[in-house]
Amino acid sequence: MMKRNKLLSAPEAPxxxxxxxxxxxxxxxxxxxxxxxxxxxxxxxxxxVLVGLLFFVLVVRFWYLQVHRGEEFARQAQENRLRLxxxxxxxxxxxxxxxxxxxxxxxxxxxxxxxxxxxxxxxTLAQISAWSGIPLPQIWEKYQQDRFKVKSFExxxxxxxxxxxxxxxxxxxxxxxxxxxxxxxxxxxxPEKELFAHVLGYVAEANEQEMANDPALAMGDLVGKQGxxxxxxxxxxxxxxxxxxxxxxxxxxxxxxxxxxxxxxHEMRLSLDRGLQQAAWDAxxxxxxxxxxxEPDSGKLRALVTxxxxxxxxxxxxxxxxxxxxxxxxxxxxxxxxxxxxxYPPGSVWKLVMAALFLERGINPRETVFCPGQVKLGNQxxxxxxxxxxxxxxxxxxxxxxxxxxxxxxAERLGIDKLEEFAKASGFGKPTGIDLPHEKSGxxxxxxxxxxxxxxxxxxxxxxxxxxxxxxxLVTPVQVAVYxxxxxxxxxxxxxxxxxxxxxxxxxxxxxxxxxxxxxxxAMRKTAGVGTARVVGRKDADMGGKTGTAQVVKLKMAAGDRxxxxxxMEYAQRDHAWVATWGSKNGKTYVVVVMVEHGGGGSSVAGPxxxxxxxxxxxxxxxxxxxxxxxxxxxxxxxxxxGRAD
Numbered sequence: 001m002m003k004r005n006k007l008l009s010a011p012e013a014p015x016x017x018x019x020x021x022x023x024x025x026x027x028x029x030x031x032x033x034x035x036x037x038x039x040x041x042x043x044x045x046x047x048x049v050l051v052g053l054l055f056f057v058l059v060v061r062f063w064y065l066q067v068h069r070g071e072e073f074a075r076q077a078q079e080n081r082l083r084l085x086x087x088x089x090x091x092x093x094x095x096x097x098x099x100x101x102x103x104x105x106x107x108x109x110x111x112x113x114x115x116x117x118x119x120x121x122x123x124t125l126a127q128i129s130a131w132s133g134i135p136l137p138q139i140w141e142k143y144q145q146d147r148f149k150v151k152s153f154e155x156x157x158x159x160x161x162x163x164x165x166x167x168x169x170x171x172x173x174x175x176x177x178x179x180x181x182x183x184x185x186x187x188x189x190x191p192e193k194e195l196f197a198h199v200l201g202y203v204a205e206a207n208e209q210e211m212a213n214d215p216a217l218a219m220g221d222l223v224g225k226q227g228x229x230x231x232x233x234x235x236x237x238x239x240x241x242x243x244x245x246x247x248x249x250x251x252x253x254x255x256x257x258x259x260x261x262x263x264x265x266h267e268m269r270l271s272l273d274r275g276l277q278q279a280a281w282d283a284x285x286x287x288x289x290x291x292x293x294x295e296p297d298s299g300k301l302r303a304l305v306t307x308x309x310x311x312x313x314x315x316x317x318x319x320x321x322x323x324x325x326x327x328x329x330x331x332x333x334x335x336x337x338x339x340x341x342x343x344y345p346p347g348s349v350w351k352l353v354m355a356a357l358f359l360e361r362g363i364n365p366r367e368t369v370f371c372p373g374q375v376k377l378g379n380q381x382x383x384x385x386x387x388x389x390x391x392x393x394x395x396x397x398x399x400x401x402x403x404x405x406x407x408x409x410x411a412e413r414l415g416i417d418k419l420e421e422f423a424k425a426s427g428f429g430k431p432t433g434i435d436l437p438h439e440k441s442g443x444x445x446x447x448x449x450x451x452x453x454x455x456x457x458x459x460x461x462x463x464x465x466x467x468x469x470x471x472x473x474l475v476t477p478v479q480v481a482v483y484x485x486x487x488x489x490x491x492x493x494x495x496x497x498x499x500x501x502x503x504x505x506x507x508x509x510x511x512x513x514x515x516x517x518x519x520x521x522x523a524m525r526k527t528a529g530v531g532t533a534r535v536v537g538r539k540d541a542d543m544g545g546k547t548g549t550a551q552v553v554k555l556k557m558a559a560g561d562r563x564x565x566x567x568x569m570e571y572a573q574r575d576h577a578w579v580a581t582w583g584s585k586n587g588k589t590y591v592v593v594v595m596v597e598h599g600g601g602g603s604s605v606a607g608p609x610x611x612x613x614x615x616x617x618x619x620x621x622x623x624x625x626x627x628x629x630x631x632x633x634x635x636x637x638x639x640x641x642x643g644r645a646d
Contacts, residue, residue, distance in 0.1 A: 049443075061482040084245070084259075086218065088185040089238025092265030094200060094228065096274040097302075097500050102196050103229070108187035109167045110220065111180065112155035115147065118179030127177055130168055132159060149208065150219050155181055157220040160205070160318060178372075185437065188222060188316040189227075194309035195277055198337040199436070199498070200269075201227020202315035216240070225315065228498065229270070231435045238265040267455040269500040271300040279616035280305040283609045289577075289596035292477050296485035296582065296591050298504050299494030303613075308334040328391040340432075340439040343474035344595060345460075347548030347566055347602065348402045348532075349580045350469025351518055353483065355399055357422040358410050359516045365395040371405035375464070382408055385549075399523040400531035402547070404468050411467030413527050416458055420446040426510050427493045428475055432482050433507060434496040442479060445472035470551055484580050486510050487520050489587065524582065533579060535607035536614060539623020541585035545610070547602030548578035577605035585618045 027352040094103035111128065118124050125143060125585045129136040142158055150156050151491035161523035162170075167182060174180050188203045190196070203222040211217045216239075222235070241262030246254040248408040280291040284307045293303035308330075314323050327335055336342055359365060373389030375382045384390065390397075411419060422427065429444035443449075445466060447458040465471030478496055486493050493514055510517075522543030533545030552575055577599035581592045592610050599605035615621075 044290065064213060087241030087243060087262045089240050089262035090186050090264040091188060092236040092240060092267050095269045096272050096615060097270060100274045102192055103200050103250050104189045104191060105186040106189045108161045108185050108186060110157050111156045111162060112160040112183050113481045114153060114155055116152040124177055124179060128158060138200040146219060160220060161187060191313045193311045193313060195281055197309040198306045199227055199304050199313045200312060201225060201229040202312040203229050204315050227436060230437050232268060235268065236265040239263040249272050270498055271302060271500045272304060273302050276303045276616060277305060280613055283612035287596050287599060288332055290477050292339055292593045294481045294485055294591045295497060296488040296589055300497045304339055306338045308332050339477050340436055342441050343442050343476055344576050345473055345550040346469035346475045346480065347550030347578050348469060349480055349546055349548035349578045351399060351407055352546055353423055353426055354407055354411065355395060356512050356516050356520055358395060360512050361414055361418060363410055368392045369406045369409050371403050375405055375408050377461050382463055396523050400527045402532050408464045409464050412460060416447060416463045420444050427482055429477055432478050432496055434478060435498050440476055442476055443472060443474040449541045466494055469548060477593050477595045479593050480580050484582060484591045487517050488582055490514065491517060508542055533604050533607060535603055536610050536618040540620045540621055541583050541618055543583045545579060545581035547607060549602045550576040550578060550639040552576060574600055578602045579606035579610050581610050583614050590617060
């Protein structure tokens with residue numbers, strides 16, 4: 001027994017295989033060689049089940065792909081064979097009242113790249129540079145900026161405007177450059193250039209934000225950026241058409257089918273008169289300023305001129321950085337629409353508002369005030385434009401002669417609260433609603449406004465300044481035109497209309513009686529006859545006017561100092577020249593408002609501009625020769641705190 005145990009426990013040779021494994025293999029071999037061996041029944045069944053499941057999964061998957069999603073995959077396959085090609089729709093034209101084209105379209109050609117079809121993008125871009133002469137880095141920059149804005153199978157517009165000769169050359173070689181496509185589209189054209197620049201505005205390519213907000217927009221689409229092009233975008237923009245384009249595996253076009261016809265934008269006719277617009281532009285003669293010509297009964301604008309201006313074709317073609325910097329940095333601000341976007345102290349034109357207020361608040365128009373040429377308030381002196389004074393003035397004579405002292409004292413009697421209330425009710429301090437973007441509201445100051453703005457209380461001297469259109473008071477030229485029109489039409493504050501078929505829209509009504517309107521209109525008539533606005537007077541027409549010379553800076557004046565002429569002052573210190581007028585002849589009535597920046601006197605600078613405009617409207621004066629312009633009310637150096645009138 002002991003010996004047997006020793007044998008069993010003896011160590012195996014190092015080279016001997018494990019006995020356990022050998023035993024298992026031997027046992028399996030014996031079992032499989034035996035005639036009585038039968039495979040396990042459970043394993044066969046399991047194998048059959050697995051094969052059946054696999055077959056079932058394949059059948060279900062086949063059904064899912066072929067039946068359930070068959071239509072979708074068929075559509076995707078079709079889309080791989082068919083592509084959509086947009087057909088650009090022409091933008092609606094803009095015409096003047098007689099049908100003269102102010103904004104038009106011209107055929108333009110562009111070059112686009114479909115990245116999915118392009119085999120070698122660097123080489124293709126280099127070829128585009130060789131064709132066009134555009135530096136390769138510039139083309140690469142354009143490509144890098146825009147490639148994520150469109151899908152790989154959509155055209156990426158690289159050049160927006162190429163001439164026809166280059167188009168012909170590219171067409172002859174484009175077959176060798178897969179992915180490149182010639183795009184036919186329209187470009188905006190402004191034949192009148194600067195003349196209507198601020199009214200029409202301009203178009204430019206849609207940016208990312210605009211495309212995100214409007215799914216109908218795509219790369220290369222033109223949209224309005226300023227002026228009527230922006231305000232009337234929905235009416236002017238057409239609806240693009242679509243082609244189904246069949247292509248082969250190499251992106252070669254096999255055929256086209258029209259899916260949707262393009263529809264051009266609406267044609268818009270303005271109330272503006274191109275000839276009158278030109279006459280007003282010529283009358284300004286390059287001065288910085290603006291002109292508004294309006295029909296008082298309908299609210300239609302007949303001319304709307306801002307000078308200086310810019311050529312809006314620069315933007316339509318894609319303005320260069322050099323041109324943009326020149327416009328943006330100019331100290332004459334050519335991009336500014338002075339009619340609606342610039343605010344100015346109105347000067348003595350404001351007295352038309354104050355006179356209506358005085359009448360409505362019970363001041364007797366026959367009551368006289370003696371004007372010695374100045375009023376002392378504490379340690380401040382508020383002067384009249386006429387150094388020696390006007391003597392005894394009632395309301396009518398104060399308007400005709402533009403006496404400052406009269407308005408100082410009457411405004412002090414009523415107070416700033418009543419001045420503010422009436423001015424705001426007369427349309428000032430808020431937009432007129434004209435169909436142009438970025439209109440300013442102007443400013444009618446008040447006690448609350450000053451407290452909020454400066455943290456200081458209102459003082460009496462500031463009421464003096466407001467009464468003559470100085471101090472904090474700011475208006476736009478179009479607001480003045482709307483007010484003068486209301487004086488003529490019975491008090492209706494009309495929306496200024498630029499479209500020829502626009503209806504008459506009453507925004508509000510001046511809270512005054514008919515006799516008040518008649519008084520102001522009659523006073524303007526006499527002012528144009530014998531007063532400060534007689535430069536616009538005519539013998540063959542019914543005319544009215546009111547000049548204004550708005551102080552820009554306060555100049556101190558010592559006793560005995562000589563008044564400075566405008567030509568002796570620095571440009572930025574010169575007064576703004578205003579004239580607000582109306583004229584009627586042969587059943588036609590117009591309101592003409594002129595403002596010349598830093599022009600000097602209203603009667604000597606703005607008045608002659610208005611006269612030239614009436615000469616265009618009514619023809620040469622067929623009556624007696626008109627008298628010479630009134631002696632210019634010129635304020636010289638003034639003490640701080642003093643207001644400025646004519």
